[in-house]
Amino acid sequence: MQSPLIIAISGASGSGKSLFTENLLNAFAIQGQPVQILREDHYYRAQDHLPMEAREQNNYDHPNAFEHELLKAHLQALRHGEPIDYPHYCFKTHTRLPETERLNPAPVIILEGIMLLARPELLPMYDVKIFIDTPLDICLMRRMMRDVKERGRTIESVASQYESTVKPMYHEFIEPSRFTADVVVTQGGKNQIALDVIKSHIQQAIQ
Numbered sequence: 017m018q019s020p021l022i023i024a025i026s027g028a029s030g031s032g033k034s035l036f037t038e039n040l041l042n043a044f045a046i047q048g049q050p051v052q053i054l055r056e057d058h059y060y061r062a063q064d065h066l067p068m069e070a071r072e073q074n075n076y077d078h079p080n081a082f083e084h085e086l087l088k089a090h091l092q093a094l095r096h097g098e099p100i101d102y103p104h105y106c107f108k109t110h111t112r113l114p115e116t117e118r119l120n121p122a123p124v125i126i127l128e129g130i131m132l133l134a135r136p137e138l139l140p141m142y143d144v145k146i147f148i149d150t151p152l153d154i155c156l157m158r159r160m161m162r163d164v165k166e167r168g169r170t171i172e173s174v175a176s177q178y179e180s181t182v183k184p185m186y187h188e189f190i191e192p193s194r195f196t197a198d199v200v201v202t203q204g205g206k207n208q209i210a211l212d213v214i215k216s217h218i219q220q221a222i223q
């Protein structure tokens with residue numbers, strides 16, 4: 017098998033990265049082409065050694081919150097045609113789940129996450145770099161609804177985390193990483209023209 021094409025999709029929390037990734041995946045699934053998705057969230061560090069209060073206070077919007085060494089090792093393995101043991105993460109307990117999932121290499125690997133373009137040592141791993149550029153007020157609104165519904169949070173906790181870490185870290189790390197992208201996508205996960213352009217680029221590259 018030829019070396020896989022690795023696509024990194026980044027942007028603020030709530031910008032539409034996951035939806036964009038899902039929509040891209042669906043476009044390939046219709047054609048029966050195998051695509052492997054990796055989410056940077058799964059590489060948040062395990063925190064079993066910390067009490068819950070300490071976990072709740074952690075800054076999850078700093079690059080050091082992620083085990084990027086493991087992510088890099090996994091990308092290298094997939095490039096060499098080897099399977100990986102993909103970690104799973106729980107947003108309610110703020111730590112890794114005990115079980116991992118065996119993932120096989122595929123011709124196209126799509127990675128999505130907030131800090132993927134903010135780590136210079138990860139940039140050479142990617143063939144295509146995409147930044148989803150969505151106004152922060154829209155990101156906050158979407159995050160508020162999602163975190164209360166799916167991640168076991170209260171409106172108060174989302175608002176206070178946003179002020180203390182999410183927003184300042186966005187300006188320090190994520191916003192500047194936009195300039196490393198090959199493509200900047202506006203209008204979030206439903207931008208059909210961007211999806212079509214990226215899909216046809218991928219198809220040409222893997223022919």
Ligand SMILES: Nc1ncnc2c1ncn2[C@@H]1O[C@H](COP(=O)(O)OP(=O)(O)O)[C@@H](O)[C@H]1O
Binds near residue numbers: 029031158159162
């Ligand atoms: N263009 C869009 N229009 C409407 N809702 C959207 C759009 N893009 C994303 N969403 C919704 O916003 C929420 C957050 O999007 P998501 O893709 O999970 O963001 P991210 O992965 O960047 O944190 C989800 O409920 C998603 O369905």
Ligand SMILES: Nc1ccn([C@@H]2O[C@H](COP(=O)(O)O)[C@@H](O)[C@H]2O)c(=O)n1
Binds near residue numbers: 109
């Ligand atoms: N235990 C955790 C870990 C992460 N977060 C927040 O998740 C955001 C990144 O995930 P997205 O799917 O929204 O891109 C990030 O902004 C962290 O603040 C968390 O709240 N708790």
